[in-house]
Every structure is written in C-alpha cells, then in structure tokens.
Amino acid sequence: MTSAPRPQHTETIRTSSICKRIDEGRSGMGRYEPNEIEAKWRERWASTGIYEPDLHAARRPFYNLLMFPYPSAEGLHIGNVYAFTGADIYGRFKAMQGHDVFEPIGFDAFGMHSENFALKQNVHPTKLVPRNIKNFREQLKAMGGRFAWSHEVVTTDPAYYRWTQWIFVQLFKHGLAEKRLAPVTWCPSCKTVLADEQVINGECERCSTEVTHRDLEQWFFKITQYADRLLNNLDEIDWTEEIKTAQRNWIGRTEGLEMTFPIEESSTSVTFFTTRPDTIFGVTFMVLAPEHPLVKQITSEEQRPAIEQYVAEAMKKTAIERQSMERSGVFTGAYATNPLNQQRVPIWVGDYVLSTVGTGAIMAVPAHDTRDFAFAQRFELPITVVVAPPDWDGGELAEAYTEPGTLANSGEFDGMESAAASQAIIEKLESAGSGKRQMQYRLRNWLISRQRYWGTPIPIIHCDECGPVAVPEDDLPVVLPYVEEFRPTGTNQSPLASVPEFVQAACPSCGKDARRETDVCDNFLDSSWYFLRYPSTGIDDKPFDPELTKRWLPVHNYIGGKEHAVLHLLYTRFITMALHDMGFIEFEEPFRRFRAHGVLILEGAKMSKSRGNIVSPDDFFKSHGADTLRTYLMFASRFEEGGDFSNQGIEGVFRFLHRVWELYARQIEQAGADAGFPIEAQQAMHRTIKKVTGDIEDLKYNTAIAALMEYSHKLQKRPALSAEETTTFLQLLAPFAPFITEELWERIGRDYSIHTSAWPLADEALAKLQEVSVAVQIDGRTRDVIEIEAGSDEEAAVAAAKQSARVQRHLDGLAVVKTIYVPDRMVNFVTSSKR
RNA sequence: GCCGAAGUGGCGGAACUGGUAGACGCGCUACGUUCAGGACGUAGUGCCCGAAAGGGCGUGUGGGUUCAAAUCCCACCUUCGGCACCA
Known part of the structure; x- marks a missing residue:
C-alpha cells in the first residue's frame, strides 16, 4: 500500500473578493480566506494523524465506510464529493461522540472505462491509472474528508488483487465457481466482445455494425445457491428500505x-x-x-x-x-x-x-x-x-x-x-x-469472466488431463503482464492470450504442460471485499487479519449510492456469506447499517459523461473553499433524496460562513467582556443541539444546517457570547465545515482539535419549549394563533382560545357542537353550520 | 414492458404519528450604507380581491375518507432511477 504524499501548497489562491469590504477597518482577525486556512489544516491534520485511529488499541471502534471511487481520467466528480461529504459528516459526528472512527479510502481502478480511456489517449493503463489516482488523492484531500490514508487500498495493486484471486480460488475449491457456455454480445466488424453499454440500438457504438451473439466458455459464481439466505437476511438488516426492496425483487423468489x-x-x-x-x-x-x-x-x-x-x-x-x-x-x-x-x-x-x-x-x-x-x-x-x-x-x-x-x-x-x-x-x-x-428465482449466477485486459487475472490453469486447476495459493498473485497491445484482439479472447509466457504454465496438479486462463475478473469482484482489506493493509501473508477483522467488522455504517442497490451490494453480501461458511470470518452480513444517498442531478438531468454535464469540484474549492462546497451540497436537498445542483444557492452558504467568521471576529475582539448567558439564550442553544444531533443521526443534513443558520442569526443579535455558546456553535458546525471551525476553535483559544472534542449534549429540560403557539380553528379553518404555556390541558387551551377576539367574531351566532384539542398544537371548534 | 422513487411559491427545498403549508437559503422589491460597485445591513415577498382591516384560493389531475389531508384510500398524468459486460 502506498502512503499518500503530503500535499504541496506552495501558493495560496486568494478567495473571490465577496467579502473584501466586510471587515475593512476591523483589526486582528482579517477576513475569511478559505484557501489559506484549508491548506493550513490539511497539513496539520496529516502531520498529527488525528484521522488515523490505532486499530489495535481503539476502545470504541466505529468503521465508517463510503463507496470507494473509480478513478476516472476526468477527475473527481461533484457527485463523489456529495456522497463522500455525506458519509464524512457522519464519521466526524461519531468521532466527536467519542468513537474511534476508521474512515478509509481507496480506488477501484480496474475496468473498462480505464481501458477505453487509455486506448483513446494512447496511454497504457499502467501509466494512466496511477496518474488518475494521484489526481483523485489531491481532490479528496481538498474536500476535507477525515480519511485514514495509511490504509489506502488500490484494486490494481498486485498486493491487493493477489487476495482477490485468493477469494476466487476459495470459491472454486468450495464448488462455488463453474465454467460453462454462455452468450456474449459480439461485434463482427471489431471482432470483439461488447459490453451492454457499448451497444446502441442494436449496433456497436464504435463502428455502427449490427451486433450478434456468440457462445463462449465463461466462469460463473453460484450466487443462486445463496438466494434464500440473501433474501431472508434482508428482514433482519438495518438498510435503507428501498434497497432491500430492490434486492428482494432482484432475487425474485x-x-x-x-x-x-x-x-x-x-x-x-x-x-x-x-x-x-x-x-x-x-x-x-x-x-x-x-x-x-x-x-x-x-x-x-x-x-x-x-x-x-x-x-x-x-x-x-x-x-x-x-x-x-x-x-x-x-x-x-x-x-x-x-x-x-x-x-x-x-x-x-x-x-x-x-x-x-x-x-x-x-x-x-x-x-x-x-x-x-x-x-x-x-x-x-x-x-x-x-x-x-x-x-x-x-x-x-x-x-x-x-x-x-x-x-x-x-x-x-x-x-x-x-x-x-x-x-x-x-x-x-x-x-x-x-x-x-x-x-x-429471478436471480442468475454471477458471470465473472471478461475477455479484456484491464482486470484481475482469473487464477486458473487448464490442463488436458486434470481439467481446470486453481493456481496454488503460494503462487499468487498471477500478475497481470504488461501487454503493449492491450486493445481487444479481434478474437474472442482476452489480450492476455497473445502473451505466450503468460499462457504457458505447468499443471499444478500433474505437472504437464497446461494453459493459463486468459480471461480477467469482472471488477465487481474487486470491490466485493475491499472493506475486509482496509483494516489489514500492509499485512502480506493473509487477506485480512482475524484479530483486526473481529474488532472492526461488520462495518458500522456504510453510505453509498442507490445505483449500487443490487449488483455491488448483493455480490458483497454473497462473498461475505461464502467466506463465513468457509470459516474465514465470523459474520455473514458485511454492513450493520447501510444508507443510500440520492443522486445529484444538474438542471433536471443526471450528470453523465455522455451528456457532457459533469461538474468538477475544483473550481468551487478555489473560489469558495471546501467548507462552502460541502455545506452547500448538504444544504441543497435531503441527503437521502438527492437533488439538483445549481451554483445559484452556493453564495448563500458562502455568506453564511462569512457571517460566522465575522461573529467570531467580533467575539474575539471583545474578549473579556462579560457576556452573561440569559435563559432564552440557553434554551436556544439546547434546542439547536437537540435538533442538529437528531438530524445528523438521521442524515437530515439540510435541516441541521438550516437550524444552525437560524441559531447563528440569534447569536449575531446578542451583544456578546458566553464561552459555552462560542464553543457549542462551532462544534455543531464542525462536521459540515471542518476547516473554518478548526481555525476559529484555535483563535478562540481552545486546544487542538475541535474534531476530537466532545460533542455537546442537549439539556432536555432547557431544550423544551416553555410557550407554544396553538392554532385555533373554526370548522377546520385557522382563525387565530394563540400563545399558551406548553403542556396546557384542554380546559385551559379552550378558555384561552375563546378569549381571542377573532375567534369570538367567527363564532358569533354559531353553536359549537364539538371541540377538538391536540395538545400544544391546535384547537378546533366544529359548529352546527358545518356543511 | 417490469421494478423502485418523486411531483409543494419565480427557484432549491421544510413540514412530528393526519393537526398553523411554505422553515432555511436563492432570487426579487424597498430603504439604508458605500466615491462607485458584484458587497453588507434592515424590512417585505405563495396566489387573487382590498388603501387597510379582512376575506377567498392553494401542495401534479380527478374523486373519496375525516372535525381536520402535502400526509390516508381509489383512478389517472408527468418526471427521475434501475433492469445483470458502466461502476
């Protein structure tokens, strides 16, 4: 595993001048410069390792997983930032609640996109992919995730795919892999196997030739043997209901x-x-x-x-x-x-x-x-x-x-x-x-074989005498050879078949000349077990250490896209179950809690390369900073619903952070002033703590941020703040905007780091409203709203309602036949004139 | 076609278990501040009638249940996502 290089911040880009004048004439603080403070804290966090839990000693392990990205040449997509920010906020929240949060990251780097892009650019994937990954690392660091970089996993690394092959071998040995004829889509002109997405209206996307089918020998994993368990366990696991429904329908018993x-x-x-x-x-x-x-x-x-x-x-x-x-x-x-x-x-x-x-x-x-x-x-x-x-x-x-x-x-x-x-x-x-x-069952067995270059080689040797034989575990990995001409070969075989040194092999069983399997694995196999590897990176004699695995798994929280509802998430469950049955792990379900986030769309359409409407986060990092982008993405819609990305509303969040900066600038200037802490201020604070805490737990980040905005307005109106308010507000904002809050935390003189400080606890008694607004309706129409003491009984509420002049006017001449009282909510007088 | 989700102001979106629809933000309007300005502050902002007070209407469409419906039921329309070699 590679350890991530330190980011180089030789120059700091000045932020846009939105706030240039705000604090002119103010001394000491200077203005909010996101690029400066973000660079500063990225380095400090990395050098102090606050996001690297001690995996062996952690007392309250919390494995916070996000779906590792596919490092495309286009760079990190704003949709990735959206998904990862949502997961990261939850991780930061759990860490402040006292958990030892492990939030690893890696790269799912085998697959057709990289291969095709490499072909197009005429760069070999072995050169292209590391370049893409390097770029992704920089972007991921820029977004301010609390990633444990020392446990990075890259699926194209032989140190990783060695164990992907090991998993293949285990399944083969346990009778869960089979080879049989199956049809593939074939382009007669390109003489190559086509993926579904390469077929448009029955024609090859490249040459527009009508496609046909061919039967090829292919490897399958017998996931159907697990159909009943995969289905039945769904009743027990804490996953987004929509995803469970999708899996039930996919299995289709x-x-x-x-x-x-x-x-x-x-x-x-x-x-x-x-x-x-x-x-x-x-x-x-x-x-x-x-x-x-x-x-x-x-x-x-x-x-x-x-x-x-x-x-x-x-x-x-x-x-x-x-x-x-x-x-x-x-x-x-x-x-x-x-x-x-x-x-x-x-x-x-x-x-x-x-x-x-x-x-x-x-x-x-x-x-x-x-x-x-x-x-x-x-x-x-x-x-x-x-x-x-x-x-x-x-x-x-x-x-x-x-x-x-x-x-x-x-x-x-x-x-x-x-x-x-x-x-x-x-x-x-x-x-x-x-x-x-x-x-x-509707579920079919999992087709593993791909007649391509850029994938994990299938670790099998075909012998005329012994049939297919697994490569001995000690001989793994079967290293993907460097093939200059990696484009599809014009035969129905993988480019690996054109490398004699690769193909020639001795049968591990009888020693006679035999042929190595030349197809590579579906890259869903690579990603079906990566979460098992994360804690055990660097261990080279086994795929995952039993001690670490027991301590950290199953994953406590996994957040990812709905688009993976069936394939990735079902294959992952299957591999986990199979490994459990073989005695390698103690659990059969990989994720304790899974939550699906929505899709971020642009002007009503899903962002995609073919539409050319991909938005890169880089410009926003430069112009507004990661804190603003993170907070804006989370504010714009409900995380689990997804929503529309427009750069309209981002200014509102940018202004919000500027106002926060100003609020603290003023506070710092007034250091020593006796702020006091009136009861109303205490109540507002505890109400906000309660609201934000509950909303983060439910991933309702948008309403949590709205509550923080509302609270910040209240704080701005106070002449000065108490120490408790000063720290609490920053802490509540910290998961969303980790950089600015860390900077202000330091400036108000608190010990590093806000991200390891203890999450505020709401005092229930203070969080409770003392007075409530109660709607008074007559025949279901609201005629007045009255303020009464919270928890008033019906008699008191009705009496108060009847005091209202408006209510009296509307009731004039009508007989009340029924009175309905919903405590702390409304009173409804139903009259005889009702319809 | 099948499966899933969603339709709320000019826009993104709030709304507990059926109980004040429109929180928060964008935009817009007015006023203030500023040499000027994208900036900042204050107030207003669902639609219609009205000077106001007030009244009526209003959550995709049509029906229903209920004292009360964005929320529940029935029918329909539209949009988005998935459908096994994109990841």
Whole structure:
C-alpha cells in the first residue's frame, strides 16, 4: 500500500473578493480566506494523524465506510464529493461522540472505462491509472474528508488483487465457481466482445455494425445457491428500505408449478414455469423465447424461413426493447397438448419471452395475462376465460383479467377459488407426474469472466488431463503482464492470450504442460471485499487479519449510492456469506447499517459523461473553499433524496460562513467582556443541539444546517457570547465545515482539535419549549394563533382560545357542537353550520 | 414492458404519528450604507380581491375518507432511477 504524499501548497489562491469590504477597518482577525486556512489544516491534520485511529488499541471502534471511487481520467466528480461529504459528516459526528472512527479510502481502478480511456489517449493503463489516482488523492484531500490514508487500498495493486484471486480460488475449491457456455454480445466488424453499454440500438457504438451473439466458455459464481439466505437476511438488516426492496425483487423468489406439455408427433416436450396453475385450462397457445433450443427442433419446414428470419431480428434487440415494443411472433408449425384438458395448442416464438427468465418458455393464457392478451389479439388466437371476473356476463373480455377469482371452463375445478384451485391442480399434476411444485428465482449466477485486459487475472490453469486447476495459493498473485497491445484482439479472447509466457504454465496438479486462463475478473469482484482489506493493509501473508477483522467488522455504517442497490451490494453480501461458511470470518452480513444517498442531478438531468454535464469540484474549492462546497451540497436537498445542483444557492452558504467568521471576529475582539448567558439564550442553544444531533443521526443534513443558520442569526443579535455558546456553535458546525471551525476553535483559544472534542449534549429540560403557539380553528379553518404555556390541558387551551377576539367574531351566532384539542398544537371548534 | 422513487411559491427545498403549508437559503422589491460597485445591513415577498382591516384560493389531475389531508384510500398524468459486460 502506498502512503499518500503530503500535499504541496506552495501558493495560496486568494478567495473571490465577496467579502473584501466586510471587515475593512476591523483589526486582528482579517477576513475569511478559505484557501489559506484549508491548506493550513490539511497539513496539520496529516502531520498529527488525528484521522488515523490505532486499530489495535481503539476502545470504541466505529468503521465508517463510503463507496470507494473509480478513478476516472476526468477527475473527481461533484457527485463523489456529495456522497463522500455525506458519509464524512457522519464519521466526524461519531468521532466527536467519542468513537474511534476508521474512515478509509481507496480506488477501484480496474475496468473498462480505464481501458477505453487509455486506448483513446494512447496511454497504457499502467501509466494512466496511477496518474488518475494521484489526481483523485489531491481532490479528496481538498474536500476535507477525515480519511485514514495509511490504509489506502488500490484494486490494481498486485498486493491487493493477489487476495482477490485468493477469494476466487476459495470459491472454486468450495464448488462455488463453474465454467460453462454462455452468450456474449459480439461485434463482427471489431471482432470483439461488447459490453451492454457499448451497444446502441442494436449496433456497436464504435463502428455502427449490427451486433450478434456468440457462445463462449465463461466462469460463473453460484450466487443462486445463496438466494434464500440473501433474501431472508434482508428482514433482519438495518438498510435503507428501498434497497432491500430492490434486492428482494432482484432475487425474485416465486412459488409455482413447473410442468411440461408434450409436443405432438415428437418425443420432446416443452417445460415451463407458472405462478398461476389456476389458469392452465385457459392456455390457448405457447410461446418460446427465440433462443430456446427447441425452436430449431420443432419448427416445420414450411415455417422455417419465417422463424429463422424472426429469430435473427430478435437477437439484435435488447431485453428491454423486447419487452417494451409491440408484441411480435411467428408460429413454429408445431403443436403441444395440454395434459389437463387434452387441448391442442399451437407453439409460437415470441421475443417478449426471455431465455433468461424461467425456462425460456411460457404457457400463454391470454384471458388472464396482459402480455399474452396483446399477443392473442394481434395474431387472432383464441381467448378462453377460466377465472371469472367479479361480474362477468360470460362474454368476451376487453382486457386481461389478472386478479384471482372463481374458476370456469376448467372441468372438475369449476367453482373453486383461484388459490384453492391452484393447490388442487398442482396436486393433480404432481400425482400424474406431469408437473411439480417449484421455487423459482429471478436471480442468475454471477458471470465473472471478461475477455479484456484491464482486470484481475482469473487464477486458473487448464490442463488436458486434470481439467481446470486453481493456481496454488503460494503462487499468487498471477500478475497481470504488461501487454503493449492491450486493445481487444479481434478474437474472442482476452489480450492476455497473445502473451505466450503468460499462457504457458505447468499443471499444478500433474505437472504437464497446461494453459493459463486468459480471461480477467469482472471488477465487481474487486470491490466485493475491499472493506475486509482496509483494516489489514500492509499485512502480506493473509487477506485480512482475524484479530483486526473481529474488532472492526461488520462495518458500522456504510453510505453509498442507490445505483449500487443490487449488483455491488448483493455480490458483497454473497462473498461475505461464502467466506463465513468457509470459516474465514465470523459474520455473514458485511454492513450493520447501510444508507443510500440520492443522486445529484444538474438542471433536471443526471450528470453523465455522455451528456457532457459533469461538474468538477475544483473550481468551487478555489473560489469558495471546501467548507462552502460541502455545506452547500448538504444544504441543497435531503441527503437521502438527492437533488439538483445549481451554483445559484452556493453564495448563500458562502455568506453564511462569512457571517460566522465575522461573529467570531467580533467575539474575539471583545474578549473579556462579560457576556452573561440569559435563559432564552440557553434554551436556544439546547434546542439547536437537540435538533442538529437528531438530524445528523438521521442524515437530515439540510435541516441541521438550516437550524444552525437560524441559531447563528440569534447569536449575531446578542451583544456578546458566553464561552459555552462560542464553543457549542462551532462544534455543531464542525462536521459540515471542518476547516473554518478548526481555525476559529484555535483563535478562540481552545486546544487542538475541535474534531476530537466532545460533542455537546442537549439539556432536555432547557431544550423544551416553555410557550407554544396553538392554532385555533373554526370548522377546520385557522382563525387565530394563540400563545399558551406548553403542556396546557384542554380546559385551559379552550378558555384561552375563546378569549381571542377573532375567534369570538367567527363564532358569533354559531353553536359549537364539538371541540377538538391536540395538545400544544391546535384547537378546533366544529359548529352546527358545518356543511 | 417490469421494478423502485418523486411531483409543494419565480427557484432549491421544510413540514412530528393526519393537526398553523411554505422553515432555511436563492432570487426579487424597498430603504439604508458605500466615491462607485458584484458587497453588507434592515424590512417585505405563495396566489387573487382590498388603501387597510379582512376575506377567498392553494401542495401534479380527478374523486373519496375525516372535525381536520402535502400526509390516508381509489383512478389517472408527468418526471427521475434501475433492469445483470458502466461502476
């Protein structure tokens, strides 16, 4: 692991002159110069190591994790600053509450973006990536995160990917890795495998050639074996509900029936899965996915040309297009028999059926499925109602009826309700041997192989005698060789295949000549375990030290983007569970608490390279300083919702920090003045402590900052501040604006550092409001607002309300039939005139 | 198409468990300060009628429940995010 270089601040950039005049004529303090003070404290924090907890001795460990960035050549994105600031504020808050906070950072640096960018710039990724990382480090330091730089992790470092390979080997040894044929997207012109995002409207993004598919031998991890546990544990873990829902849907466990229809004049049959056994009597046709292996077998000679053309067309569409466009299909010429009613049903091919879902074939029940209904209408196929809608007249349906109901046209099952009928039909089919109850999952196994250069080499050697053999652990890492020509090779192999010294290897098992695997790993594997490595960086004989792991994990708080809801977060859970089962770690869920933050958008659109609307934080660091940018990003919207970035509102936050500076300048000048601490001021302070503390815990940073602004206005109005107010306000602001608060903390004569000082505690009695405003309504309309003592009973509140002249006027001539009192909130007089 | 989230002033956004809609900030207006000025201070600022007092309307649209709805229910519209080789 590399240790981060000290930032060099040879020159200080003067801040914009927004405040040039503010303090002219004021002596001593000078004006707020964010660039000066930020440079000063960056250095001081680094040299004193206040963000580097002693991992072995820490008494109250708190592992505060954020999603490590992908170091692109464009530099740190303002969205990264947004996400990391949100996580950092929480870490700073926990540290001030007395925890030993470990907030590591690293770089997820393998992958297609780096490879493609390197190709474009004609710079080798081994040169480009360190350059990008260096730039990112500087930017990350500029934003003022409390990062433990001595534990930096870089996934492209052999000292790291050695253990990524070790994980691959463990999974392989435990039967959780398998190799099989699977289709990839292929550009016939570039002669290369394409990623999904490189395909636009069925064409290669570079050469606009229509893409095709190829079957290649690929490695998979058997995540589906963990489907039930991954699903069931979701009920227990403290994660953002939205993410848990996304994972549940992704895993997609459904219970139903798997059954087969024999094909006429053939020895084969079609197997499909259905969650609606109650509708089997309504099957009027079947549909196979275009990729289904039976298609070639059963198509009649007459239909063959049409089918072949249709299948070729379908292969060009994406799964999303196939499900969004108008239903299309072609009849194969073959028929199957419904074993329940002996009905003859035509077999079609339709691209709305996906080979990756279920068995790649469906029984079509147009009366009770909207997609099948549309298909039947288009091709004039019969629609048989077998579940009667509530007031069905026996006639034709205008649209599919997909709800449960009473069975009709279903022989012996007529009159039964859907749920009972499903069970009865399953039992009948099970005893007849033509179907069985089945749990089905949407989740598919994890495709690990990439036919690319810039990734972790898969640590496997293929031997003709022994088959695939894992590289012995002592031989790891399998180092990614330097390949000058790292562009895709025009074969379906990784560029590594063109390096004979790499490919040639002796079989670790029998010693004969063998071939090294040349595909590299999906970089989701790199990022599936990085949090396990952070505490153990520098340890080179094991991936993670058991002692440190036990002390620091599972992670206490993980904050990251919703875009990682299923892939990264599910793969990470899977790897953790697998390592647990193999006995390497004691826990099976990696993160105690996970919170998803929102997406930062620009003028209503997501920032992306393709739109060209990426905003760099660098200009803001220079013009306003990191404190202003951090605070503004957190103030502009609810952290968990995300929001719009505009540089309109940033000035408001900049002014706020200037006013804070001024407030303390005045305070310092008046040193020695007897400030006093009136009760109202104490109450305001404790209310603010309570509000800010609660809001940070809930990640409601925007309202915490609003409360601090409000409180600062109150402080500005006081002639002088007490010592307690002076320190408390700075402490509450410190997680958001770590630099200015550290500077002012020093200037008011407190000991370094504010960031290790104790978070203020709210005095509940003082935080409580003494007087409350109570709305007085008449028939639900607010007519007056009265001030009464907090906690007043109904009698007192109603009496006070009736004192109001306005209320009296509105009640004049009306009879109150009902009075509603919500303590400390409102009184409502309901009158007889009410409607 | 499927899954998820969200629609509140001119703008970003607040609003506990159904209980004063619009906190805080931007912008705008007026006044003050300043040689001048992007600056700073004070006050005002949802919309409509009104000189004011006051009144009416108002949280995407239409309906409903309730003494009371941004919040709950039903239907619809729009936007954003995800859909397995982007990370």
